[in-house]
Amino acid sequence: MPVYIVTVGDELLLGDTVNTNAAWLGQRLTDAGLAVRGASTVPDVMGEIVEAIRHAVQRASLVIVTGGLGPTHDDLTRDAVAEVFGKELEFHESWFRVVERAFASRGWSVPEANRSQAMVPSGFEIMRNDFGTAPGLFYTHDEDGREVDVAVLPGVPREMKHLVEDRLLARLGKQEKSVRAVVHIGTAGIGESHLQELLGDLSPFLDHGASLAYLPSLNGMRLRVTGTGSSQEAAGEQAAALVDVIDERAGRYVFSHNGLTLEAAVGQLLLERGMTVALAESCTGGRVADRLTNVPGSSEYVRGGVVAYCNSVKVAALGVQEDSLDDHGSVSEAVAAEMAAGVRERLGADIGLSSTGIMGPGGGTREKPVGTVWVGVSDARGTETRLLTLGAGREDNKKRAATAVLDLLRRRLIGI
Amino acid sequence: MPVYIVTVGDELLLGDTVNTNAAWLGQRLTDAGLAVRGASTVPDVMGEIVEAIRHAVQRASLVIVTGGLGPTHDDLTRDAVAEVFGKELEFHESWFRVVERAFASRGWSVPEANRSQAMVPSGFEIMRNDFGTAPGLFYTHDEDGREVDVAVLPGVPREMKHLVEDRLLARLGKQEKSVRAVVHIGTAGIGESHLQELLGDLSPFLDHGASLAYLPSLNGMRLRVTGTGSSQEAAGEQAAALVDVIDERAGRYVFSHNGLTLEAAVGQLLLERGMTVALAESCTGGRVADRLTNVPGSSEYVRGGVVAYCNSVKVAALGVQEDSLDDHGSVSEAVAAEMAAGVRERLGADIGLSSTGIMGPGGGTREKPVGTVWVGVSDARGTETRLLTLGAGREDNKKRAATAVLDLLRRRLIGI
Numbered sequence: 001m002p003v004y005i006v007t008v009g010d011e012l013l014l015g016d017t018v019n020t021n022a023a024w025l026g027q028r029l030t031d032a033g034l035a036v037r038g039a040s041t042v043p044d045v046m047g048e049i050v051e052a053i054r055h056a057v058q059r060a061s062l063v064i065v066t067g068g069l070g071p072t073h074d075d076l077t078r079d080a081v082a083e084v085f086g087k088e089l090e091f092h093e094s095w096f097r098v099v100e101r102a103f104a105s106r107g108w109s110v111p112e113a114n115r116s117q118a119m120v121p122s123g124f125e126i127m128r129n130d131f132g133t134a135p136g137l138f139y140t141h142d143e144d145g146r147e148v149d150v151a152v153l154p155g156v157p158r159e160m161k162h163l164v165e166d167r168l169l170a171r172l173g174k175q176e177k178s179v180r181a182v183v184h185i186g187t188a189g190i191g192e193s194h195l196q197e198l199l200g201d202l203s204p205f206l207d208h209g210a211s212l213a214y215l216p217s218l219n220g221m222r223l224r225v226t227g228t229g230s231s232q233e234a235a236g237e238q239a240a241a242l243v244d245v246i247d248e249r250a251g252r253y254v255f256s257h258n259g260l261t262l263e264a265a266v267g268q269l270l271l272e273r274g275m276t277v278a279l280a281e282s283c284t285g286g287r288v289a290d291r292l293t294n295v296p297g298s299s300e301y302v303r304g305g306v307v308a309y310c311n312s313v314k315v316a317a318l319g320v321q322e323d324s325l326d327d328h329g330s331v332s333e334a335v336a337a338e339m340a341a342g343v344r345e346r347l348g349a350d351i352g353l354s355s356t357g358i359m360g361p362g363g364g365t366r367e368k369p370v371g372t373v374w375v376g377v378s379d380a381r382g383t384e385t386r387l388l389t390l391g392a393g394r395e396d397n398k399k400r401a402a403t404a405v406l407d408l409l410r411r412r413l414i415g416i
Numbered sequence: 417m418p419v420y421i422v423t424v425g426d427e428l429l430l431g432d433t434v435n436t437n438a439a440w441l442g443q444r445l446t447d448a449g450l451a452v453r454g455a456s457t458v459p460d461v462m463g464e465i466v467e468a469i470r471h472a473v474q475r476a477s478l479v480i481v482t483g484g485l486g487p488t489h490d491d492l493t494r495d496a497v498a499e500v501f502g503k504e505l506e507f508h509e510s511w512f513r514v515v516e517r518a519f520a521s522r523g524w525s526v527p528e529a530n531r532s533q534a535m536v537p538s539g540f541e542i543m544r545n546d547f548g549t550a551p552g553l554f555y556t557h558d559e560d561g562r563e564v565d566v567a568v569l570p571g572v573p574r575e576m577k578h579l580v581e582d583r584l585l586a587r588l589g590k591q592e593k594s595v596r597a598v599v600h601i602g603t604a605g606i607g608e609s610h611l612q613e614l615l616g617d618l619s620p621f622l623d624h625g626a627s628l629a630y631l632p633s634l635n636g637m638r639l640r641v642t643g644t645g646s647s648q649e650a651a652g653e654q655a656a657a658l659v660d661v662i663d664e665r666a667g668r669y670v671f672s673h674n675g676l677t678l679e680a681a682v683g684q685l686l687l688e689r690g691m692t693v694a695l696a697e698s699c700t701g702g703r704v705a706d707r708l709t710n711v712p713g714s715s716e717y718v719r720g721g722v723v724a725y726c727n728s729v730k731v732a733a734l735g736v737q738e739d740s741l742d743d744h745g746s747v748s749e750a751v752a753a754e755m756a757a758g759v760r761e762r763l764g765a766d767i768g769l770s771s772t773g774i775m776g777p778g779g780g781t782r783e784k785p786v787g788t789v790w791v792g793v794s795d796a797r798g799t800e801t802r803l804l805t806l807g808a809g810r811e812d813n814k815k816r817a818a819t820a821v822l823d824l825l826r827r828r829l830i831g832i
Contacts, residue, residue: 013452015442016629016640019435022457026431036429038464040456041438048454055471184432193487193527213460214488215427216572224432279702279723285709286695286702289723293701296777296810304729306722307695307705313720313763317733347729361712389522393547394712396574 002037003029004060006052008067008077009155012041021066021160028161032169033180034062044068049080057084057141057148062172067155069134071113078119081152085141087121092135095126099133127151127167129159136163138171181227181235183243184259187250188220188407195221198250205242212242218399219291220255220262220407252416255407262406263291269413270301277409278349279305280318280339282330283357283373287402303349308339318342329368331356336374337383344378351412352378353405357388359397373401377408384412418453419445420476422468424484424493425571426460437482437576444577447598448585450478460484465496473500473557473564478588483571485550487529494535497568501557503537508551511542515549543567543583545575552579554587597651599659600675601639603666604823608632614666621658628658634815635707636671636678636823668832671823678822679707685829686717693825694765695721696734696755698746699773699789703818719765724755734758747772749790753799756792767828768794769821773804775813789817793824800828 005025011017019041026036037060042048049068056063068077082089096110096118103110117134120126127136137152151168153160187195192214202212209229215222223246227239247254255265270277279289279302289305292298306317311330314320319342324334336354344352357373364370371390376383388404390397421441427433435457442452453476458464465484472479484493498505512526512534519526533550536542543552553568567584569576603611608630618628625645631638639662643655663670671681686693695705695718705721708714722733727746730736735758740750752770760768773789780786787806792799804820806813 011629012439013442013455014446014629015439015444015452016631018439023428023431023434026429028431030430036431038456038458038468039429040454042454052454193529196488196529197527213426213432213490214486215432216486222432224427224430281702281705284706285714285718286697286705286721286723289697289702289725290700290706290814293723293725294811294814298701299725299779302701302723302725304723304725304733305702306733307702307709307718307720309705309709309715309718309720317720317722317763347733363715391547393574395710396547398706398710 001034001062002060003034003062003064004037004056005039006049006056006063006065007039007041007155008044008049008065009041010044010074012067013043021155021157024157024161025064025066025164028164030180030182044074044076046076046080046083049076050083053080053084057143057150060148061146062149062151064151064153066153066160069117069152069154071111071117071133075116077152078116078121081124081137081150082121085121085123085139085150087123089119090122092118092120092126095120095135098128102133124152127163127171129154129163130166131162132156132159134159136167138168179229179231179235181229181232181239183225183239183257185223185225185243185246185254186220186256186260186262186265187223187253188255188262188403188410190221190250190253192216192221195250195253199246200249202242202245205238205245208238210238210242218396218403220403255410261291261295262403262410264295266406266410266413267292267295267298267301269410273413275350275413276301276303277351277353278303278343278347280343280352280354281305281307282309282314282339282355283359284355284398284402284405285309287398288353288355288405291402291406303347305347306343314339317346319346331358331368331372331374333374333385333387336376336385337378340376340378340385341383350379351409353409354378355401355405357390357397357401359394359401360392361394371397373397373404375401375405375408377412379412384408417450417478418476419450419478419480420453420472421455422465422472422479422481423455423457423571424460424465424481425457426490428457428483429459437571437573440573440577441480441482441580444580449596460490460492462492462496462499465492466499469496469500473559473566476564477562478565478567481566481568482576485533485568485570487527487533487549491532493568494532494537497540497553497566498537501537501539501555501566503539505535506538508534508536508542511536511551514544518549540568543579543587545570545579546582547578548572548575550575552583554584595645595647595651597643597645597648597655599641599655599673601641601659601662601670602636602672602676602678602681603639603669604636604671604678604819604826606637606666606669608637611637611666611669615662616665618658618661621661624654626654626658634812634819636819671826677707677711678819678826680711682822682826682829683708683711683714683717685826689829691766691829692717692719693767693769694719694759694763696759696768696770697721697723698725698730698755698771699775700771700814700818700821701725703814704769704771704821707818707822719763721763722759730755733762735762745784747774747784747788747790749801749803752790752792752801753794756794756801757799760794766795767825769825770794771817771821773806773813773817775810775817776808777810787813789813789820791817791821791824793828795828800824
């Protein structure tokens with residue numbers, strides 16, 4: 001059942017609002033076994049909305065239109081829908097009474113503008129909106145003998161989600177033939193092309209309907225494995241077979257099979273082992289601590305950290321030797337090692353982690369160009385360091401260095 | 417010059433990735449005086465990409481295609497573009513040498529897959545990508561006597577932005593007829609409706625063609641002021657008049673007029689005053705340090721910080737009194753004050769900042785529910801604290817608390 005999404009609103013094209021509705025719809029409908037085949041965004045211009053809906057109707061068996069159902073003059077979706085399907089707008093008495101009651105409960109009367117929200121194209125059903133004054137609309141259109149379901153929803157995320165979850169999916173329930181299983185694999189420490197080389201020939205799997213997508217991110221690359229089949233079980237088995245071969249060939253880079261972030265995955269490892277961690281961050285400037293503490297419950301295993309952005313803090317708060325700084329510079333293997341060991345000891349954690357490097361744009365030298373980073377890990381067994389050679393962009397470098405620190409922790413915890 | 421955007425990638429339709437590229441492009445192109453007229457998202461399917469580009473070419477005078485330029489088998493944009501414009505793909509020797517050098521600088525050879533990134537449709541120009549292995553492509557197409565510019569860009573946000581800023585806009589410069597002036601105002605410490613109330617009646621400005629958009633963000637709300645006119649000067653004057661009245665009525669909440677982030681704005685204030693700062697973060701977990709050190713050159717004024725996620729670190733590393741913790745709890749005015757004063761003294765900074773609170777989802781009590789946060793600032797004149805009452809979402813709470821700490825610093829620096 002191919003789905004096409006039309007989102008309406010100038011603010012989306014002007015970039016004032018990020019189109020999170022489209023992303024949410026994509027994820028939710030995919031989970032429900034529906035295939036989103038295309039999405040378009042149009043301005044608050046009658047002709048453009050009409051054309052986009054027509055275009056979608058020709059291609060999809062479910063068209064979802066969101067936005068442009070508000071009470072103001074630039075809300076044109078109702079009129080556009082009526083035009084596309086050759087309908088008249090009719091005043092929907094009983095919905096208007098719902099709106100009246102909603103306003104009355106706050107001691108208000110209905111502003112005149114809100115009357116337009118009770119105008120409904122003839123033949124369309126109303127999907128009751130519990131959180132707003134614009135109802136959802138539903139209609140099944142006959143496109144040359146082919147049935148096309150059309151759902152028209154408000155653009156306010158909370159109302160849109162409510163109408164999809166509680167009205168639309170229930171309504172489509174009878175038709176839903178979910179034969180898709182999705183597994184999200186998190187990987188770190190390897191780039192897209194190298195991972196592809198390592199995975200080698202996957203055509204025995206891909207030729208039989210499974211699919212694999214690379215979703216690169218500087219916080220750790222994700223792989224999306226999708227299996228399809230005549231039943232949920234068959235789809236799940238197909239996905240699992242591909243996941244198994246990925247684990248076999250590239251398992252050391254895999255940190256999760258369930259969509260967990262890298263920081264949540266290492267958090268779980270720490271919890272399972274009853275271990276705590278402390279951070280000595282120079283070039284990552286608190287990013288590693290921030291990512292670790294984004295995970296609910298992280299106070300169980302994060303003792304804390306020191307952001308040592310100047311050398312005197314490295315010495316005073318972490319016990320780095322003045323000699324090491326003088327002899328090797330603050331961006332050096334020796335200093336990374338002393339920072340990791342120092343923070344472990346001073347904050348009384350089982351494991352200490354460190355970063356020191358040159359993030360750019362300034363500060364690079366011929367010997368140590370921007371992107372030179374040392375990271376370190378220290379525990380009861382000893383201290384280990386790693387040199388990273390990153391790029392020129394400060395923000396990217398911070399992301400990658402923080403990911404490398406978390407991956408170093410992961411490897412230490414699972415012993416590779 | 418109507419612009420149409422085509423974004424390519426299964427991950428966008430499946431909702432694995434939010435289409436922030438489209439929003440950024442919308443904003444940047446609007447600022448440059450171009451009108452984004454439509455946007456569509458298509459899956460990694462050859463026929464769909466081809467059709468979307470054809471559709472866009474018929475309607476726009478600039479078509480921007482992003483995504484699908486990676487090295488793997490599901491990257492089909494190059495082939496689709498070649499098909500749309502009836503071109504052959506040719507191996508671009510000199511770009512391949514750029515890629516080779518990039519890999520060689522990290523001691524790697526070029527994976528076979530990356531060769532495909534040097535394949536370019538004949539007649540297309542290359543726009544050099546300084547941050548990745550996929551070049552941008554540019555072509556001017558003749559659509560029945562009408563010129564249509566086509567730009568093909570990688571989907572990686574940083575590379576896409578770089579190519580737009582540094583290559584595409586420069587290339588389009590000659591054609592741009594900008595009669596629009598945009599000023600981005602950063603505000604903190606006030607919500608959208610209160611700010612709207614405070615600004616009062618702006619119709620004398622808005623009725624004459626200026627416009628004002630509220631762009632709420634938990635990192636500080638932005639206002640976009642746009643002036644229009646027959647010349648750049650006239651547009652600028654119109655925008656400036658509206659900016660002046662905003663400053664007059666709500667200046668104490670305004671931290672920048674040039675799109676600077678709050679952290680960059682306080683960074684400038686610190687630089688101007690030759691002052692340094694140190695952070696004692698509990699509930700923000702390193703977020704404040706991370707944001708401050710995202711700013712290039714921040715090592716000039718950030719001495720460092722302590723992430724004190726457990727009480728023993730608050731005592732040992734910051735000198736918080738055991739008594740204060742026992743009597744008032746770790747989330748209290750007394751502890752916030754001692755943290756700010758302690759980190760200032762121990763890290764030898766001019767100003768100390770602190771945060772301690774309950775971010776959720778767990779840890780709330782009847783007296784101190786989730787969202788209870790104390791923040792503090794300490795300098796030679798003394799120590800000041802503030803109580804925040806935030807919401808239930810951990811990530812939102814971290815953002816807001818970090819913003820409040822930075823805003824406290826800003827107010828202290830300018831003396832309000």
